[in-house]
Amino acid sequence: MTQRRPRLVVVGNGMAGARTVEEIIDRVGPDRYEITMFGAEPYGNYNRILLSNVLSGVEAEDGIFLNSLPWYEENGITLRAGVEVTRIDRFARAVHAVDGTTTPYDKLVIATGSVPFVPPIDGAHHPRRGFHQGVFTFRTLDDTRAMIRYARDHQRAVVIGGGLLGLEAARGLQQYGVSVALLHAAGHLMNAQLDATGGDILRRSVERLGIDVVTQARTERILGRDAVEGGRLADGRTFAADMVVIAAGIRPNTTLAQVSGLPVERGIVVDDHLRVLDEPDIYAVGECVQHRGQTYGLVAPLWDQAKVLAGQLTGTDPTAAYHGSRTATKLKVAGVDVAAMGVTAPERDDDEFVVFAEPRRGVYKSVVVRDDRLIGATLVGDVSKVGFLMQAFDRGSPLPEERVRLLFDLGGPPAEVSAAELDDDTQVCNCNGVSKGALVATVAGGVRTVSGVMDATRAGKGCGSCKSLVGQIVEWAAGGEVAEDPAANWYVPGVPMDKPTLMAEIRACGLRSVSAVFAALADGREDAKSKMGLVSLLRMMWGEEYVDERGARFINDRVHANIQRDGTFSVVPQMKGGCTTPAQLRRIADVAEKHQVPLVKLTGGQRIDLLGIRKEDLPKVWADLDMPSGYAYGKSFRTVKTCVGSDFCRFGLGDSTALGIAIEERFQGLEAPGKLKLAVTGCPRNCAEAYVKDLGVVAIEGGRWEIYVGGAAGAHVRKGDLLATVDTPDEVMAVTGRFLQYYRENANWLERTYAFVPRVGVDRLRELIVDDVDGLGAGLDERMATAVAGYRDPWRERDAPATPGQFRTALPLVPLPAVPVRAEGSWS
Amino acid sequence: MTAVNGGRPTADGPVDGGPTVTAVDDGRLVEHRIGPGDDIPHGEGRAYPVAGDLVAVFRLTSGQLRAVSAVCPHAGGPLADGLIDAEVVICPLHQHVFELATGCSRTGQPALRSYPVRQDPTGTVWVSAPAARASAPPAGGDGR
Numbered sequence: 001m002t003q004r005r006p007r008l009v010v011v012g013n014g015m016a017g018a019r020t021v022e023e024i025i026d027r028v029g030p031d032r033y034e035i036t037m038f039g040a041e042p043y044g045n046y047n048r049i050l051l052s053n054v055l056s057g058v059e060a061e062d063g064i065f066l067n068s069l070p071w072y073e074e075n076g077i078t079l080r081a082g083v084e085v086t087r088i089d090r091f092a093r094a095v096h097a098v099d100g101t102t103t104p105y106d107k108l109v110i111a112t113g114s115v116p117f118v119p120p121i122d123g124a125h126h127p128r129r130g131f132h133q134g135v136f137t138f139r140t141l142d143d144t145r146a147m148i149r150y151a152r153d154h155q156r157a158v159v160i161g162g163g164l165l166g167l168e169a170a171r172g173l174q175q176y177g178v179s180v181a182l183l184h185a186a187g188h189l190m191n192a193q194l195d196a197t198g199g200d201i202l203r204r205s206v207e208r209l210g211i212d213v214v215t216q217a218r219t220e221r222i223l224g225r226d227a228v229e230g231g232r233l234a235d236g237r238t239f240a241a242d243m244v245v246i247a248a249g250i251r252p253n254t255t256l257a258q259v260s261g262l263p264v265e266r267g268i269v270v271d272d273h274l275r276v277l278d279e280p281d282i283y284a285v286g287e288c289v290q291h292r293g294q295t296y297g298l299v300a301p302l303w304d305q306a307k308v309l310a311g312q313l314t315g316t317d318p319t320a321a322y323h324g325s326r327t328a329t330k331l332k333v334a335g336v337d338v339a340a341m342g343v344t345a346p347e348r349d350d351d352e353f354v355v356f357a358e359p360r361r362g363v364y365k366s367v368v369v370r371d372d373r374l375i376g377a378t379l380v381g382d383v384s385k386v387g388f389l390m391q392a393f394d395r396g397s398p399l400p401e402e403r404v405r406l407l408f409d410l411g412g413p414p415a416e417v418s419a420a421e422l423d424d425d426t427q428v429c430n431c432n433g434v435s436k437g438a439l440v441a442t443v444a445g446g447v448r449t450v451s452g453v454m455d456a457t458r459a460g461k462g463c464g465s466c467k468s469l470v471g472q473i474v475e476w477a478a479g480g481e482v483a484e485d486p487a488a489n490w491y492v493p494g495v496p497m498d499k500p501t502l503m504a505e506i507r508a509c510g511l512r513s514v515s516a517v518f519a520a521l522a523d524g525r526e527d528a529k530s531k532m533g534l535v536s537l538l539r540m541m542w543g544e545e546y547v548d549e550r551g552a553r554f555i556n557d558r559v560h561a562n563i564q565r566d567g568t569f570s571v572v573p574q575m576k577g578g579c580t581t582p583a584q585l586r587r588i589a590d591v592a593e594k595h596q597v598p599l600v601k602l603t604g605g606q607r608i609d610l611l612g613i614r615k616e617d618l619p620k621v622w623a624d625l626d627m628p629s630g631y632a633y634g635k636s637f638r639t640v641k642t643c644v645g646s647d648f649c650r651f652g653l654g655d656s657t658a659l660g661i662a663i664e665e666r667f668q669g670l671e672a673p674g675k676l677k678l679a680v681t682g683c684p685r686n687c688a689e690a691y692v693k694d695l696g697v698v699a700i701e702g703g704r705w706e707i708y709v710g711g712a713a714g715a716h717v718r719k720g721d722l723l724a725t726v727d728t729p730d731e732v733m734a735v736t737g738r739f740l741q742y743y744r745e746n747a748n749w750l751e752r753t754y755a756f757v758p759r760v761g762v763d764r765l766r767e768l769i770v771d772d773v774d775g776l777g778a779g780l781d782e783r784m785a786t787a788v789a790g791y792r793d794p795w796r797e798r799d800a801p802a803t804p805g806q807f808r809t810a811l812p813l814v815p816l817p818a819v820p821v822r823a824e825g826s827w828s
Numbered sequence: 829m830t831a832v833n834g835g836r837p838t839a840d841g842p843v844d845g846g847p848t849v850t851a852v853d854d855g856r857l858v859e860h861r862i863g864p865g866d867d868i869p870h871g872e873g874r875a876y877p878v879a880g881d882l883v884a885v886f887r888l889t890s891g892q893l894r895a896v897s898a899v900c901p902h903a904g905g906p907l908a909d910g911l912i913d914a915e916v917v918i919c920p921l922h923q924h925v926f927e928l929a930t931g932c933s934r935t936g937q938p939a940l941r942s943y944p945v946r947q948d949p950t951g952t953v954w955v956s957a958p959a960a961r962a963s964a965p966p967a968g969g970d971g972r
Binding site: 432455494515525526527528529549552554555558565567803805808810 | 866867868870872873874875882889898903904906907908909910911913914916917918920921922923925934935936
C-alpha cells in the first residue's frame with residue numbers, strides 16, 4: 001500500500017515562497033511533499049527587485065523570471081497562478097481561493113509578501129473605479145507595464161516617495177522622455193538608510209540627473225477629474241503632473257492572515273522556526289512576517305528565512321533557527337552608488353563617528369564605531385570601501401587603529417588599492433600572473449564566490465599575499481552579488497567545519513587518520529586539497545597517536561625534502577642557529593662532490609642548501625651527510641637565524657647564538673599551520689632580522705630580551721608586534737613555547753603569523769600568553785612539551801622506506817626543461 | 829571493477845603473467861605489464877615508462893587503479909608525486925588539477941592522456957596504451 005504524501009500548500013509565488021520550495025527540493029527532492037503554490041499574479045515566479053531594470057529598459061521582461069513554468073512541472077508542483085487565496089480554514093486545514101476551490105493542506109506556508117503603502121491622498125482613488133487611471137503604484141510586473149504605457153504619451157510625471165523605490169521609479173521613468181519630479185515627505189532622501197548630510201549629497205546627485213526633488217513635501221490631494229492634472233501639498237504648494245507614481249514604501253501583506261484569524265501585528269507573528277504563533281502546521285516567510293518585532297523589506301533576510309524554513313519542513317535540520325538579519329544594502333540608486341548598514345548616526349556618548357563629505361563630487365562617507373566594532377556605515381557616491389565595511393559589520397572583524405582608513409585607502413601597498421581603481425591589465429597575483437581583467441572575466445562568466453574564482457584562475461594560490469585583493473576584486477566585479485562562500489571559514493575545503501568545531505569533532509570521535517576524518521565528517525568523500533591541512537592538524541593534536549597515511553602528505557613531507565621546479569629535490573641539513581663546524585662543512589663538501597650536486601647555496605636561514613638531488617638519491621645523500629634534517633620543507637618550524645651576539649661582536653648585548661641554538665633544538669621539526677621562521681639577534685642593530693620573523697627575539701640593554709611576533713619579510717612585509725620583554729633566556733623559551741602552541745592550535749590552515757597575530761590582536765595574545773588571564777598557560781606548556789618530546793628525525797627513513805617506492809623517481813625518461821646548472825665562474 | 833585490496837586479487841580479465849606485452853582489444857591498444865600491484869601504496873602514485881611515454885599509475889584509497897600521463901603539461905611537474913582523491917590529482921609544482929578518470933584539467937591546462945589500467949588475479953598491474961607508432965605488434969603477438 002502506498003502512503004499518501006503530505007500536502008504542502010504555499011500561498012504566494014514570489015521570491016520568498018518560491019525560494020522556500022527550491023530549498024525544500026534541494027534538500028529532499030520534489031517527492032517528499034505534494035506541493036501546490038498559489039500566486040495572485042498570473043505569472044511564474046519573477047525577481048521583483050529587477051522591476052526597476054524593466055522600467056528603465058535595461059532588462060527585458062523574460063530576463064527577470066526566476067523559475068519557468070516547466071520548472072513547476074518538472075518538480076511536480078501544481079501552480080495556481082492568478083488565483084488569489086481568500087481564506088485559510090485553520091480547523092479544517094484547507095485554503096479557500098477566489099475561484100471557489102478548497103485545497104486541503106498538511107503544512108501551509110504563507111508567503112504573501114507586501115503591498116505598496118499608499119498614504120491617504122484625496123483624489124488618488126476614484127470612488128468607484130479604484131485608483132485614478134493616471135495614478136500608479138510600483139510593485140508588480142503589471143504596475144510596471146502600465147507605467148511604461150502611460151509614460152510614453154505623457155509629459156510630466158511626479159513620483160511620491162524619496163526612498164529607494166521612489167528614486168528608482170523616477171530614474172526609470174526618465175527613459176520615456178517625461179520630466180520627472182520627486183516629492184518626499186521627510187527632510188532628506190532615503191531617510192531610512194542615510195543621515196541628513198548623506199541624503200542631501202544624494203539629492204544633489206539626483207538633481208544633476210535632471211530629476212526635480214522637493215523634500216518636506218506631503219502630498220494632500222491629486223487634482224483632475226478624468227485625467228490627472230497635478231496635486232497639492234499640505235503646505236499649500238501645488239504641482240502640475242500627467243501621471244503620479246506612489247512609491248512611498250511597502251507594508252507586510254497580512255490581509256489573508258488577518259481574515260483567517262492568525263496573529264498579526266505589523267506582520268504575521270512568527271517564532272524562530274518561522275512558525276506562526278500557536279499554529280502547529282502554519283508557517284510564514286518573507287516580507288509578510290514579523291520576527292522578534294522586526295519586519296524586513298530586503299532580499300537577504302528572505303533567503304536566510306527560506307533556508308531555516310526548508311530545514312524545518314524537511315526535517316533535515318530541525319535545529320535550524322532564524323535569529324534575525326543584520327541588513328546591509330549596496331545599491332545603485334538612480335545611477336548613484338549607495339551603501340548603508342546599521343545605524344546612521346552615533347547613539348551613545350562614546351560612539352565614534354567619522355564623517356567625510358564632498359558635496360561637489362557627490363561623495364559622502366560616514367562610519368559609526370562602538371567598542372571597536374563597526375555598528376553602522378553610510379556611503380554615497382564612492383563605495384570602494386564597501387567590501388571591507390560589510391565584512392567588518394557582518395563579522396565584527398577588527399578595525400584599523402586609524403579610523404580614517406575605514407573610509408579611504410591611504411597610499412598603502414597595492415593590496416590596499418581599491419578594486420575599482422585598478423586597470424584591467426594590472427597583475428593581481430604575481431605568483432601565477434593573474435590580471436584583474438582575468439578575475440573580472442571569470443566573475444562575468446558566472447563564478448560568484450571568491451574561492452571559485454581562485455580555483456578557476458589560480459589567483460592567490462601561490463604565496464597567498466594577494467588573497468584579500470582578489471576578494472575585493474571579485475566582490476567589486478560581482479556588483480555586491482558575491483555569493484556568501486560557506487567554505488570561507490572552513491579549516492580545509494573538503495570538511496564543512498571551522499577549526500574549533502573540527503578539532504572538537506576529531507577529539508570526540510577519536511579520529512586519528514585523515515581517512516577517518518573524511519569517513520566521519522565528510523560523508524566519506526576524500527578531498528585532495530584538504531589532505532595536507534588535515535595531516536598537519538592531526539599530527540598537532542595526536543602526536544605519536546596520529547595514524548600516518550603517506551598518501552595524505554604533500555610530496556615534500558613524503559620524502560622530507562623540498563621539490564624543485566625540475567622535479568628534483570633540495571637537501572638542507574640542520575645547522576642550529578646557523579652554526580657549523582669544519583667537520584660538518586667538510587662532510588657537506590664531500591657529499592656535494594660525491595653526488596655531483598649541481599648547486600650548493602647558502603639559504604636565507606643561514607644553512608647550506610644542496611640543490612638538484614634526485615628523489616632516488618635522497619636516502620644515500622642523507623646517509624652520507626649523517627646530519628639531521630633541517631626542515632627546509634613542510635609547514636613546520638624551520639630555522640632560528642642568529643647574529644654573532646656577544647661572543648665576538650663589539651655591540652652584542654646578549655648571547656643570541658646560544659639562545660638561538662637552544663630554541664632551534666627545542667622546537668625542531670614542529671608541525672604548524674604555516675612554516676615558522678625565527679631569529680634571535682644580539683642587539684637592536686638587528687643583524688639577524690628578528691623584527692620581521694614569525695617570532696623574533698632582540699637582546700636589549702640591561703640583559704633583557706624583547707619578543708616580537710607576527711613579522712614577515714616575504715611577499716608580505718610586516719614588522720612584528722612586541723609581545724613581551726623578559727629578563728632571562730628561560731623566559732624567552734617559555735613565552736616562545738606558549739606562543740607557538742597557541743598559534744598551532746588556533747591559526748587557520750596556512751595562516752602565517754603575520755595574518756594570525758593581527759587577527760587575534762597582540763594585546764589579546766599578551767593577555768593569554770604572558771599574563772595568562774584565561775589560565776591557558778599550563779595546558780599550552782604541557783601540550784608543547786608532549787609535542788617536542790615526540791620529535792623523530794625524518795631522515796632516519798633512509799634506512800627503511802615507509803612505503804614501497806617511496807624514493808622511486810616520478811620523472812620522465814626524456815629530460816624536462818632542466819634548471820641550468822651554474823658552473824663555477826659562470827656567474828655575472 | 830579492478831579493485832584489489834591488500835594484495836587479494838579480485839580483478840577481472842584473463843590470467844596472463846607471461847609476456848611483457850600482449851596485444852588485446854581490436855589491435856589498436858596494447859597491454860603493457862607494469863609490475864606488482866603492491867608497489868603502488870594506497871592513496872599514492874608511481875611513474876612507469878610505457879610505450880615511450882611515462883605513465884603515472886595511482887591507487888585510490890578504495891583500492892581502484894587509475895593511469896594518466898605522468899608529466900604535467902604546464903611545467904613538466906611529476907604528477908605521480910601529486911596528492912590525489914577519488915577524482916583528481918594535483919600537480920605538486922603549481923597545483924594544477926586533473927581528473928584521474930578522463931585526464932581533463934580543471935584548471936585550464938591541456939588534458940592528460942588517460943590509460944586503461946587493471947590488476948590481474950596474480951596481482952600484476954597492466955596498462956593499455958596505443959600500439960607503438962612504428963611497429964604495431966600483430967594481433968595476439970608479443971613483440972615490442
